Amino acid sequence: MEHTSSCQPKSSFRHRVEIHVFLHTPSRCRSPQRALLATRTVRGCKAGFSHHIRCRLSPFPAVQIDAGQGNVVMTDSNNYAYFLLGSQWYKMGSLTLKHVSVGPAGIWGVALDDRVYKYVAGSFVFANGQTLQQVDAGGDGQVVGVTDTSTIHCLKSTIASDYRKQSTLSWTTITGGLMYVSCSSKYGCWGVNSVQNIYFKITPSTCGISGTTLVDGLAVKVETGTDGSVFVVTKDGEVFQR
Numbered sequence: 001m002e003h004t005s006s007c008q009p010k011s012s013f014r015h016r017v018e019i020h021v022f023l024h025t026p027s028r029c030r031s032p033q034r035a036l037l038a039t040r041t042v043r044g045c046k047a048g049f050s051h052h053i054r055c056r057l058s059p060f061p062a063v064q065i066d067a068g069q070g071n072v073v074m075t076d077s078n079n080y081a082y083f084l085l086g087s088q089w090y091k092m093g094s095l096t097l098k099h100v101s102v103g104p105a106g107i108w109g110v111a112l113d114d115r116v117y118k119y120v121a122g123s124f125v126f127a128n129g130q131t132l133q134q135v136d137a138g139g140d141g142q143v144v145g146v147t148d149t150s151t152i153h154c155l156k157s158t159i160a161s162d163y164r165k166q167s168t169l170s171w172t173t174i175t176g177g178l179m180y181v182s183c184s185s186k187y188g189c190w191g192v193n194s195v196q197n198i199y200f201k202i203t204p205s206t207c208g209i210s211g212t213t214l215v216d217g218l219a220v221k222v223e224t225g226t227d228g229s230v231f232v233v234t235k236d237g238e239v240f241q242r
Contacts, residue, residue, distance in 0.1 A: 068103035068138045068226070075100055081109060081124075095124045103138035104185055105160040110135050116145070118163050129169040130155075138224070139183030140205040150177035150194055154207035172207040182223045190215075190222045190230055198222060198232060 065074040072084040079096035082089040092100075092107075095117065100109040107119035114131035117124035130153050132145035141157025152174040159169055178191035178199065188202040196218040202210045217240070219232035230242040 064099055066101045066136075066138075066223075068101070071102045071107075073100045073102045073107060079112060081119075083107075092119060093123055097124075099134045101135055101137040103136070103183075104141045105137040105139065105143045105155075105157065108135050108137045108143055108160075110145070114148070118160075120164055125164070126166050127163060127169050128167065130171040134180055136182050136189075138185065138226070139189060139203065140185045142183070142203065142205050142207055144174075144181050144183050144189055144203065144207075146178050146181050146191070150179050152176055152178050152181065152191070154203065156207050157205035174201075174203070174207065174209060176201075176212065180221050184224045184228065185226050187224065187228045190224045192219050192222050192232070196220055196235065 061077050062074045063077055063079075065072065067073075073092075074082050074084075074089070075097050076082065079098060081092040081095070081097050081100045083092055084090075095109075096112055097109040097117070098112055100107065102108075108127075109117050109119070109124060110132050111117060114133055116127045116130060116132055116135060118127055119125075130145070131147065132153065133148045135143060135145035137143050137160075139157075141161055143155040143160045145153055147153070153171040154174055155169060155171055163169065176191075176199070177193055179194050181189055181191040183189040183203065188200060191199050191201065193199070198215040198217050198219050200213045200215055202212075204210065217232065218234065219240075220235050221233040222230065223232075224230045232240050232242075234240070
């Protein structure tokens with residue numbers, strides 16, 4: 001993995017992250033050039049520094065991954081969800097999901113038919129009331145998601161945390177249109193729309209909007225963490241950090 005900084009005065013996302021992953025068969029491991037090593041180099045606008053990190057690759061391809069509160073979940077190429085415990089991935093049942101998210105609201109996922117589920121006591125429980133194409137559980141207890149028509153919907157923290165058995169939930173529709181959304185427990189939600197504009201929204205646990213800001217740059221996906229870090233992916237597959 002190589003991380004280089006690119007100074008772009010007109011953009012809020014000034015650090016370009018270049019990620020290179022080398023997959024290999026066991027026979028290729030004999031060559032030192034194909035060892036499980038990743039190099040991360042960061043060059044700032046005023047000063048440069050670099051360091052190396054050692055990575056361990058998953059034994060199967062991850063299609064989508066999400067992290068929150070020290071937990072990591074992912075979906076594989078067969079749309080099964082997995083949870084990382086220590087250094088091992090554990091399959092989370094037989095339900096096929098196209099997106100899974102973990103955070104203060106628990107583990108939530110969206111199935112291939114856009115139905116929403118919450119992981120409760122070892123299995124995914126259907127949450128009736130709203131279909132979504134992507135969901136995020138990283139907010140301040142609330143769950144936020146978007147549909148294939150870019151409408152935005154939010155489940156209040158009190159409802160999300162108490163959900164244990166199948167029932168119909170009452171979602172709050174948020175004004176605006178986004179095709180991907182990601183929330184932080186302290187720093188609000190970020191999203192991108194169908195024309196790749198990037199927005200920052202302050203969305204408290206009650207699902208009310210207290211402010212919306214258009215951010216410089218273009219992206220097709222955005223992710224934010226509890227520390228306030230924000231990453232975006234462009235249409236060309238480049239990763240930028242704010």
